[in-house]
Amino acid sequence: MHLANALTSNKTLVILNLANTLVGDEGAKYLASGLKLNQALVRLSLNDSKVTNIGARHLIEGLKVNRSLTKLFLGLKQIGIEEMRECQKTLERNKMAKQKRFLDTLNSDEKAPWNRSRVMFVGHGKAGKTATVRSLLGQPFTEEWDSTIGATLLESKQNVIEDGNWSKVKQPKTKQQMRYSARHAALIMINASSKLKPVKGKLFARLFGNNRSSRIRVRKTSISFVEPILKINCNKNGPPVEGIDSQRDDFMISFQDPYSREDVNSYQGSESSGNSDESEVQLEIENIPDVVKIEAEEESCESIKGEQEEYRIGIQENGNDSTIVTAQNSGQHDIKQKFYERLLVEARHDSETLNLSLWDFGGQEVFYSMHQLFLTKTGVYVLVFDVREVSNEDRRQNALQYLSFWLNSVRLHSSKSPLLLVGTCINDVQDCESLMAVENSIVSLIGDNFAQVVMNSEEDLSFFPIDNKVGRGIGKLRSVLGAEARKESSSRQVPVRWLALLDEMIFNNEKDHYIELADAKAIGTRIGIKQSTEQEAALSLFHEFGLICHLTMTETLKNVVIIHPQWLLDSLSKVIRDSTLHKFNQNEIERFGLTEDVQRTYEKAVVSRDFLEYIWEKDQVDFLIDVMKHTMLMSDWNFSNDRCYLVPSLLKDDIELGKGDIRDDGIW
Numbered sequence: 001m002h003l004a005n006a007l008t009s010n011k012t013l014v015i016l017n018l019a020n021t022l023v024g025d026e027g028a029k030y031l032a033s034g035l036k037l038n039q040a041l042v043r044l045s046l047n048d049s050k051v052t053n054i055g056a057r058h059l060i061e062g063l064k065v066n067r068s069l070t071k072l073f074l075g076l077k078q079i080g081i082e083e084m085r086e087c088q089k090t091l092e093r094n095k096m097a098k099q100k101r102f103l104d105t106l107n108s109d110e111k112a113p114w115n116r117s118r119v120m121f122v123g124h125g126k127a128g129k130t131a132t133v134r135s136l137l138g139q140p141f142t143e144e145w146d147s148t149i150g151a152t153l154l155e156s157k158q159n160v161i162e163d164g165n166w167s168k169v170k171q172p173k174t175k176q177q178m179r180y181s182a183r184h185a186a187l188i189m190i191n192a193s194s195k196l197k198p199v200k201g202k203l204f205a206r207l208f209g210n211n212r213s214s215r216i217r218v219r220k221t222s223i224s225f226v227e228p229i230l231k232i233n234c235n236k237n238g239p240p241v242e243g244i245d246s247q248r249d250d251f252m253i254s255f256q257d258p259y260s261r262e263d264v265n266s267y268q269g270s271e272s273s274g275n276s277d278e279s280e281v282q283l284e285i286e287n288i289p290d291v292v293k294i295e296a297e298e299e300s301c302e303s304i305k306g307e308q309e310e311y312r313i314g315i316q317e318n319g320n321d322s323t324i325v326t327a328q329n330s331g332q333h334d335i336k337q338k339f340y341e342r343l344l345v346e347a348r349h350d351s352e353t354l355n356l357s358l359w360d361f362g363g364q365e366v367f368y369s370m371h372q373l374f375l376t377k378t379g380v381y382v383l384v385f386d387v388r389e390v391s392n393e394d395r396r397q398n399a400l401q402y403l404s405f406w407l408n409s410v411r412l413h414s415s416k417s418p419l420l421l422v423g424t425c426i427n428d429v430q431d432c433e434s435l436m437a438v439e440n441s442i443v444s445l446i447g448d449n450f451a452q453v454v455m456n457s458e459e460d461l462s463f464f465p466i467d468n469k470v471g472r473g474i475g476k477l478r479s480v481l482g483a484e485a486r487k488e489s490s491s492r493q494v495p496v497r498w499l500a501l502l503d504e505m506i507f508n509n510e511k512d513h514y515i516e517l518a519d520a521k522a523i524g525t526r527i528g529i530k531q532s533t534e535q536e537a538a539l540s541l542f543h544e545f546g547l548i549c550h551l552t553m554t555e556t557l558k559n560v561v562i563i564h565p566q567w568l569l570d571s572l573s574k575v576i577r578d579s580t581l582h583k584f585n586q587n588e589i590e591r592f593g594l595t596e597d598v599q600r601t602y603e604k605a606v607v608s609r610d611f612l613e614y615i616w617e618k619d620q621v622d623f624l625i626d627v628m629k630h631t632m633l634m635s636d637w638n639f640s641n642d643r644c645y646l647v648p649s650l651l652k653d654d655i656e657l658g659k660g661d662i663r664d665d666g667i668w
Contacts, residue, residue, distance in 0.1 A: 003031070006034070007031070007034030007035065007037070007038045008033075008034050008037040008038060013040060013041060014040060014042045014348060015041075015042065015043045016041055016043070016044050017045045018044070018045060018046055018049055019045045019047040019048060019049060019073065020047065020048050020049065021049045022049070022050055023046060023049040023050060023051055023055075024049070024050040024051065024055065025051060025052055025054040025055035025058070026055075027049075027051075027055070028046070028051045028054075028055030028056070028058050029055065031044075031058075031059065031062070032058040032060075032061055033062065034062075035059070035062035035063065035065070035066040035069065036061075036062050036065040036066060038066060038068065039066075039068050040068055040190075040348070041068055041069055042068060042070055042071065043070070043071040043072075043073075044071070044072050044073070046072070046074050047073045047074070051079075052079070053079055053080050053083055056074065056079050056087065057083060059087065060086045060090065063087060063090035063091070063094075064090055066090075066094070067097060069091065070091055070094050070095045071091070072087055072091060074087075098189070102185060102186070102189065105185040105188050105496060106182075106185045106496060106500065108496065108497075109495055109496075109497060109528075110188050110495065110496055111494060111495045112184060112188045112494065112496075113491075113492060113493060113494070114184065114489060114492060114499075115350060115353065115354050115486075115489050116355040116356070116357070116489055117354065117355075117356055117357070117379060117380060117485035117486070117489045117545075118356070118357045118358075118359065118376070118378060118379030118544070118545050119356055119357070119358050119359070119380045119381075119382060119481060119485065120359045120361065120375065120376075120379055120380070120382065121358070121360045121361060121382045121384060122361050122371070122375075122382070122383055122384070122406050122410070123363055123384035123385055123402070123403075123406060124363045124385065124386075124402040125362070125363030125364045125365075126363065127363060127384045127385050127386045127424060128386060128424035128425065128468055129148070129360055129361070129363060129382075129384045130148055130152075130360055131424070131468040132422060132424065132466065132468060132477075133154065133358055134468070135466070135468045135471060135474045136156075136166050136474065136477070136478050136481070137154075137156060137166050137167065137168050138165060138167065139168075141468050141469050141471075147362065147363075147364070147578075147581050147582070148361070148362040148363070149362055149570075149573045149577055149582050150361075150362050150367060150370065150569045150572060150576070150577070151359055151360060151362060151367075151371070151374065151569050151573075152359075152360045152566075153359055153546065153565060153566045153569070154168060154169075154357075154358040154360070155168070155355070155356070155357060155358070156168055156355075157169055157353045157355055157356070158354040158478070158482045158485075165478070166356070166478060166482075169355075179507065180499040180502050181497075181499035181500040181502070182343055183343060183346060183347055183350055184494070184496050184499045185496050186343040186346070186347035187351055188496060190348055190351065191351075354482060354485055354486055354489065356485060357379075357545055357546040357547065359374065359546060361374075362573075364578040364581065366576055366578050366649055366650065367573070367577075367578075367649075368405075368409075368649070369576070369632075369633060369648070369649040370572050370573070370633060371409075372409070373549075373551060373631055374546075374549070374565070374569070375409065375410070375413040376413065376414065376543065376544045377413060377414035377417065378417065378544035378545065379414075379417055379485075379488070379545075379546075380417060380418045380419075380420070380481060380484050380485050381410045381414075381418070381420070382419075382420050382422055383406050383407065383419060383420070383421050383422065384422045384424060385402070385403055385421065385424070385463075386399070386423070386424055386425055387423035387424065387425055387428075387429050387435075387438050387465065388428050388429060390403075390423070390437070390438045390441050390442070391429045391434040391435070391437055391438050393437075396437075396441060400441060400445055403445060404445060407419075407446070407450055411449075411452070414452075416452060417452060418454050418484040418487075419450065419452045419453050419454065420463075420464060420480065420481065420484070421442060421462065421463035422466060422477060423463045423464065423465045423466070424466055425467060425468075426465035426467045426472060426473065427467040427469065427470060427472060428467075435465075438463075439461055439462060442462045442463050443462050446462060454480065454484060456480075458476065464477050492541075494541070497527055498541065500527050501520070501523055501524050501529060501535070502538075502547065502548075504523045505520055505523060505548070505561065505563050506547075506548075506563050513562065513563065513564050514560050514561060514562045514563060514564075514623070515560075515563060516559060516560065517550075517559045517560065518559070520539065521535050524538070539561060547565075548561055548562060548563050548565065549562035549565040550562070551627075553630070553631065554630050556626065556630050557627070557630050560623075560627075568627070571616060571620075571624050572627075572628065572633065574615040574616065575607060575612070575628070575634075575647060576633065576647065576649050576650065579598075579601075579602035584598060584615075592614055597610060598611065601650065602650060603652075605646060605647050605648065605649075605650035605651045605652075606637050606644050606645070606646055606647075607634075607644065607645050607647055607650075608642055608643065609621075609642070609644070609645075610642075612624075612625065612645075625645070628647075632648075633647065633649065634646065634647050635648070
């Protein structure tokens with residue numbers, strides 16, 4: 001009874017395994033009452049739980065009202081065929097209703113908070129930015145770690161509900177798992193599930209009557225109703241059942257999505273009776289027109305003519321990813337994606353997590369001019385410094401100058417974004433006098449000019465002291481960072497169509513590093529974002545979150561959308577780098593005859609076309625040169641017979657010129 005009561009208010013549990021328990025018919029009655037109010041549970045296992053035909057009838061009544069359950073495991077010993085059929089029909093209804101709502105949502109203008117933010121780690125070189133990122137992700141401290149070249153992008157999740165820990169996002173196995181719009185649509189479905197009313201009466205009869213070819217209209221899309229497979233899980237040790245050839249102990253009633261090749265056994269796992277010698281069969285039952293056997297390889301495809309519109313529905317195979325294809329006379333295409341039950345499971349998890357795009361910027365001065373292209377007005381900034389440098393009187397002034405530079409840089413790009421100052425290596429500064437010297441220096445530096453700085457109220461400090469070697473202060477920093485990031489993400493409502501635009505740009509152009517703005521807008525128009533201002537607003541949002549790079553300083557830059565920001569960062573960092581820390585393969589440089597080119601680049605800040613083609617592997621050389629010119633990272637050098645360019649950020653503060661240093665070709 002207590003479990004049934006919990007189900008009435010549950011909004012998070014999606015899988016409930018009660019196999020091999022003493023639920024019985026009385027327990028099934030209470031579960032059925034809970035299912036009537038539950039809109040979250042997707043799978044329920046009652047294998048070998050003493051539920052008979054009587055309990056099955058109670059469950060059927062609950063399923064007639066429930067809208068979420070699509071998979072039900074029951075024991076076959078005492079369950080009748082009629083009850084099997086009734087359960088299957090209601091599960092079919094739920095599955096098809098979810099498909100309808102999923103496509104409806106994808107093709108709607110509905111919005112929901114996008115649990116996403118961006119965290120940018122900045123500061124002087126060797127301050128411990130990368131070590132701090134690793135600590136926040138729960139990774140071990142590494143004494144020897146290469147200095148960051150340019151910047152490194154990482155995707156992370158923070159579990160908001162449970163422990164608040166961060167974890168690095170693993171690469172999804174399928175494109176469907178990667179698509180932002182599918183997960184966002186599923187999240188909207190979950191948020192709206194409590195408001196849904198049961199499907200019943202005439203609507204139920206119309207959608208799921210005796211007509212084996214019932215169709216559901218989904219806005220301007222129609223889905224062919226392909227009859228489901230009734231899957232039977234067989235245990236050879238069970239007693240014989242009249243009318244079924246092999247011996248079976250339990251079965252799973254499940255409406256298998258005709259658009260999915262998903263193996264039902266993958267959902268069973270621990271629900272099986274424990275016998276490893278199992279087989280799966282498909283059951284054909286005579287005189288039951290609603291249950292038929294279809295082959296897994298079959299496809300459903302038909303043309304449906306409506307009022308002045310024609311639709312063609314079917315399955316298009318794209319590698320391992322199947323999508324529902326729709327085409328219309330109007331020239332506008334509905335967003336098309338396949339619905340998986342696990343999307344709802346993942347979306348529920350997403351609702352409890354915060355997705356973070358972590359940008360770890362290299363701290364060497366040579367990178368500063370490049371970083372200005374990627375600092376945005378949205379997100380959370382973390383300014384990392386070494387407390388040992390500030391506590392030391394001889395090095396304090398120099399350390400404070402770097403801090404002042406970054407404080408002003410962040411304020412220039414975003415005067416309202418939260419900014420946390422993080423002091424590393426705190427265990428090396430133990431005496432109170434030194435700690436007070438650090439605090440007083442920071443307070444004096446901040447003054448009244450940086451209201452965006454987040455104070456460490458718990459320790460009454462203006463910065464967050466941590467030590468990455470032992471993990472000191474990491475939990476507190478993680479918690480405060482997550483709270484600041486959530487404040488921003490929760491207030492921003494993002495339309496699902498916008499994320500469909502992001503999906504189309506990224507996943508349909510995987511081999512390209514960038515696309516033309518006109519092409520991005522054409523995609524937006526095709527999926528229903530018709531206004532140019534809205535299209536550009538969506539691109540601006542994705543840029544702010546660090547998912548793309550869309551620079552708008554000039555018309556030339558504005559006409560290009562970089563869909564892989566790390567590629568652009570890596571490409572620029574092959575030119576703009578600290579040659580004393582980040583060296584090239586000397587043997588390879590000599591083999592290509594570029595020794596003098598490298599020397600000229602990092603001593604005189606003049607780079608040759610030959611060297612650019614080498615470091616960029618002759619890929620998009622003209623495009624990258626154009627980007628660097630329009631962002632003022634490079635300019636033509638017209639004092640040489642060779643094609644050369646000046647890179648101002650590589651210029652040294654002091655250059656000594658001796659007799660004969662200026663050559664006839666203009667190179668000193």
